Amino acid sequence: MFEKILVVEDLDSIGFGIVQMLKQKTAAREVEQALYCDEAYLKFLRAQQTQQPFDLVITDLSFKRDHRKSQINSGNELVKTLKAKQPDLKAIVYSVEDRSMKVKSLIKKYNIDGYVVKGREGLKHLIKAMDAIANNQKYLAPEVSSFIDRKTVFELDEYDIELLRQLSLGLNQREISAFFQKKNIQPSGISSIEKKLNRLKLELNAKTVTQLVAMGKDFGWV
Amino acid sequence: MFEKILVVEDLDSIGFGIVQMLKQKTAAREVEQALYCDEAYLKFLRAQQTQQPFDLVITDLSFKRDHRKSQINSGNELVKTLKAKQPDLKAIVYSVEDRSMKVKSLIKKYNIDGYVVKGREGLKHLIKAMDAIANNQKYLAPEVSSFIDRKTVFELDEYDIELLRQLSLGLNQREISAFFQKKNIQPSGISSIEKKLNRLKLELNAKTVTQLVAMGKDFGWV
DNA sequence: GTGTTCCATACGGCTTTCCGTAGCGGGGTG
């Protein structure tokens, strides 16, 4: 099992809860807590320098930003940074995010060993994840694992999301066309954008583009 | 101080964190935890019946719903229900929601004794809130208290919100006009709706109606 | 009563979006 664990969470109640649980229910010898990603990075570096590196990091995904200016702003970036410095470090993401779309892309993109959804059984699943990872397996929370392989009813790709994003920022179709052209995103013709939106409306049962964007916000795509 | 406390939270890590903190840092004699509002209500009733009522409830605002069907679905409703049965019960809402608009209306509507924002110092503020309430004061987290009295830069009324809501549901302006007419909401003319939207775009610095709705979703108005 | 202000609504032109059709070029197949 893991001996030295770093818990990264901006909500102190959660961080404190995890730390207490780890101390009470696992054999962890040392548990440290960080409220900021940058703080976590510093603790990580210090541990490495003193030849007592962490062997597991448990981190949230998104962090509230406050007055402090920070280099690292999300759990993804943190995991990426840490794994670059210490490849054998294991990482568990612990987040409320349970929508397959988001999680899927995260797991593909970053080299995460476990994904646990904050929920009514979050702590229990956290322990399960640690057991699995200690045995060199990956762990995926049940909330998302059922979604992850079976194809989602309808899948939005990067392009669709960027499109919705630009719309939500106030660009009209002509402006988006120009924007895509400048960024070399294909297709960029107004006509194609129209067609794309039309297809999205059809597939998602939306009557207007505005509704489409509203749904995007609701489901967290944008 | 409080002796018997009920903690209502759907995320076990938070609930566990709060409970541990209460046991370690306060004089609370008894702390109980509930994952569902209904569960909390049952524990509350049982405590009342055995002549050992709670004197404080700390609850989240929004709860994930799962397979279980539930009567009470939000912290508001829970507080309302409990206070109706036991008026001297004190209630603290502990939520991530830190937007003044939302919190403002909540505090006005429900008889909440304290509002604490989940954040990096959430647990500390929770203790402060308990101290204040024990002295018969109200407590408002610093994150929102600065916003609460000074008038918001721009205030949306019921009409504006209903307008955005209908737009987010896919109605176009003509349909909304008809809808308002049917519901006897004034003004209902297409022209007036146009004007209203125009003003909103101006005041909120939005270029398109779509952006307006996106902002509404972001700020939690819709 | 007259004048003023405010607000809902109507109207007309202009722009944007919507939607069906068609051209065009690349990649695969016979």
Place this chain on the structure above:
DNA sequence: CACCCCGCTACGGAAAGCCGTATGGAACAC
């Protein structure tokens, strides 16, 4: 090579949205 399919794009007419102006009615002041 001819052929076909597919995706990007262009175009044009219809619908919706945008915006400035005008009308009409209610409330209020003089």
